[in-house]
Amino acid sequence: MEGKDERIGRTGKAVTMRVEHGKIREFARAIKDDNPLYFDEDLAKREAGGVMPPPTFTMTQAFWDDGQSRIDLGLDMRRVLHGEQEFEYVRPVYAGDSLIGQGRISGVEKRPGKRGGEMTLVTLETEYKNQRGEICMYSRSTIIETAKPVEKKD
Amino acid sequence: MERKKLYFDDVKEGDEIPAFEVKNLSRTDIVKYAGASGDFNPIHHDQTFAEAARYPTVFSHGMLNAGFVSKCLTDYVGRPALRRFKVRFTSQVWPGDTITCGGKVTKKHEEKGEKRIEGELFAKNQKGEAVIQGSFVAALPSR
Numbered sequence: 001m002e003g004k005d006e007r008i009g010r011t012g013k014a015v016t017m018r019v020e021h022g023k024i025r026e027f028a029r030a031i032k033d034d035n036p037l038y039f040d041e042d043l044a045k046r047e048a049g050g051v052m053p054p055p056t057f058t059m060t061q062a063f064w065d066d067g068q069s070r071i072d073l074g075l076d077m078r079r080v081l082h083g084e085q086e087f088e089y090v091r092p093v094y095a096g097d098s099l100i101g102q103g104r105i106s107g108v109e110k111r112p113g114k115r116g117g118e119m120t121l122v123t124l125e126t127e128y129k130n131q132r133g134e135i136c137m138y139s140r141s142t143i144i145e146t147a148k149p150v151e152k153k154d
Numbered sequence: 155m156e157r158k159k160l161y162f163d164d165v166k167e168g169d170e171i172p173a174f175e176v177k178n179l180s181r182t183d184i185v186k187y188a189g190a191s192g193d194f195n196p197i198h199h200d201q202t203f204a205e206a207a208r209y210p211t212v213f214s215h216g217m218l219n220a221g222f223v224s225k226c227l228t229d230y231v232g233r234p235a236l237r238r239f240k241v242r243f244t245s246q247v248w249p250g251d252t253i254t255c256g257g258k259v260t261k262k263h264e265e266k267g268e269k270r271i272e273g274e275l276f277a278k279n280q281k282g283e284a285v286i287q288g289s290f291v292a293a294l295p296s297r
């Protein structure tokens with residue numbers, strides 16, 4: 001690949017989301033996680049320092065930004081799949097905290113498609129800071145644009 | 155109430171993470187996750203839309219399946235211990251599927267002054283097909 005893809009470094013609008021206990025409980029139920037640390041505040045305080053959100057909880061960011069922080073990935077959204085997702089936890093987050101998420105495109109890679117053509121992999125990294133400005137976590141999503149389908153002859 | 159805690163000293167490379175199973179995933183389960191996450195892509199709840207996109211029916215959000223894997227993992231290491239969690243989506247999960255999540259410890263080491271374990275994770279359907287392949291890093295207390 002010659003040169004750097006011009007999409008790398010593109011940023012979205014920063015989003016502030018409150019980490020709410022009610023939302024944590026709802027999210028934990030949806031992923032069938034009955035861990036009392038999500039439901040019992042006293043137990044959570046003793047064992048974990050507070051109610052921590054489930055590992056994948058920042059996926060709820062959509063409630064706060066309503067799509068406004070979305071970055072133009074330059075992809076055909078009809079051929080897009082969520083390929084990979086990674087979370088890195090730097091500091092604990094608790095119910096009551098605010099998280100400020102700032103997303104940017106951290107990588108673009110092109111690979112030959114399984115059935116010919118070319119697929120594009122875009123990595124979107126969101127850095128989350130708390131209300132004290134401390135980095136708490138990173139979320140990295142790899143979005144795949146599959147190769148253009150070959151004309152079907154069936 | 156004292157709940158069991160995982161200690162670095164008690165973990166061996168090769169140890170298996172106790173499995174977590176979700177039986178007969180329903181459309182309601184999928185809709186519940188759409189509501190909880192805010193991801194209302196119609197491919198996950200709208201039969202007409204799914205058929206128009208040439209899928210036999212709706213399928214669950216990859217991040218719902220990832221949530222089941224995270225539940226399996228945090229039951230083992232404890233939520234505060236988690237340092238890294240990564241998943242790769244390898245296949246769709248359909249209504250009626252039974253998903254089994256599990257994994258194993260592959261490495262023990264020290265990093266950033268912490269005693270850490272690393273491992274592999276998986277979720278598979280009732281046919282044994284992988285729907286998620288993943289990995290994790292956790293920091294554990296020692297005795």
